[in-house]
Amino acid sequence: MSVTFASEFPKRTQRSKALFERAKLTIPGGAGSTARMPRNGWNPYPLFMEQGQGSRITDVDGNEYVDYLLGLGPGILGHRNPTVTDAVVRAIQEHGTSFGLPYELEIEASEKVVAAVPGVEQVRFANSGSEAVGQAVRLARATTGRRLIVRFEGLYHGWQDSVYWSNHVDLDRAGPADRPRPVAMGLGVPAELGDTLIVLTWNDFDSFSALMRERGEEIAAVITEPAVLNTGCILPEPGYLELLRSETEKAGAMLIFDEVITGFRIARGGAHEYYGVIPDLTTYAKGIGGGFPVAAIGGTKEAMRLIADGTYSHSGTYNANVVQCAAVSATMDLLAEPGLYERQRALGERLATGLEGIANDNGIDAYVTGLGTVFQLWFADGPVKNWRDAVAQTREGEFTRWYEEMVVRGVLFHPLQFENLFVSLVHDDRDIDDTLNAAADSMKVLASEFGRK
Structure with missing residues (x-):
């Protein structure tokens, strides 16, 4: 199966690339935070965003994403509530x-x-x-x-x-x-x-x-x-x-x-x-x-x-x-809305268990740890209970490849294994369905690349 990211990302994000080159002239590293730079996972350059609304965000090239980055967490109510x-x-x-x-x-x-x-x-x-x-x-x-x-x-x-x-x-x-x-x-x-x-x-x-x-x-x-x-x-x-x-x-x-x-x-x-x-x-x-x-x-x-x-x-x-x-x-x-957290935790758990199941069905050892509205899919060979376990057990490269295959399918989260997926209080079933469909395709790519199914 062909590698999607290497061919699709440059075609989909031409304006982001141009803006990154322009930004580097006047902004150190080309971004307002070290956390947004290539050295922190945003390779080969960060996406430049145009606007966000609710659970979705759109980049300057017109690509829309189901957003699980949510500004690294602040978007608990989605964008522009x-x-x-x-x-x-x-x-x-x-x-x-x-x-x-x-x-x-x-x-x-x-x-x-x-x-x-x-x-x-x-x-x-x-x-x-x-x-x-x-x-x-x-x-x-x-x-x-x-x-x-x-x-x-x-x-x-x-x-x-x-x-x-x-x-x-x-x-x-x-x-x-x-x-x-x-x-x-x-x-x-x-x-x-x-x-x-x-x-x-x-x-x-x-x-x-x-x-x-x-x-x-x-x-x-x-x-x-x-x-x-x-x-x-x-x-x-x-x-x-x-x-x-x-x-x-x-x-x-x-x-x-x-x-x-x-x-x-x-x-x-x-x-x-x-x-x-x-x-x-x-x-x-x-x-x-x-x-x-x-x-x-x-x-x-x-x-x-x-x-x-x-x-x-x-x-x-x-x-x-x-x-x-x-x-x-x-x-x-x-x-303070009654039942809000219970509903969204259940939605997040449906997403998390769905991702874990899709990975396992493709022969990929991965499991979820989370709290409903925030979780991570660990590409790991054993349980992670602290930083030392994370270093010893995780397969960071596989996670990043998963991110790459998801982002070109319209799903955004942080590219590094040691970050999280955030579910806002406005994500809905359509978002979850779209994400799981993207995951089904992306996990097939990973299974082929890493010698599994």
């Missing part, structure tokens, strides 16, 4: 954009977030997930008077120096699984900050318990995604989040949930609701604004007390601007 868009436009027309002072819409938005999330009693709005995580980590140090932060391999908590460590790390540099070494993930991160971090293997009960017995009184906070969504999709083993909660409480350390991706996506109350584990602090972005740029840090009143009395400065000119708060308020209203 009319309710949220109208609320933002109306707020700008009636109020303005940014005052540098509080206003009532900010209260309204915060009240709705607090009402949605169990255990969150107060919230401050910010501008990016990285910013919110950096604030949460520093606030934990300020609150506890301690300096050590515990984080886990394979999890990405943004680009700030304090947490930009041990993400997709070279295991030769990281050392043994029971006590990994912190490894800075980018140039310019001061090596001295490694002494403020303890890195562990995720889903390893024994190493975490041992650390807390030995050094619990030195630890300011443990930060984790409640489900790892920055190395594909890796779910917590039963009891693991509960262990993190109980051990941090015993040690007087804080537990921080990075819900930049899981927040408002897996349930209206995020991981708090879905897993029933309540951390001290939680960071949000992506889904909280229905596609608009907004982030937040939330927590109990006790966890937020230093912000509340001004002892800790959480500042930002654009914090809680009108666009953000209008988007959050409208999004929270839409997410």
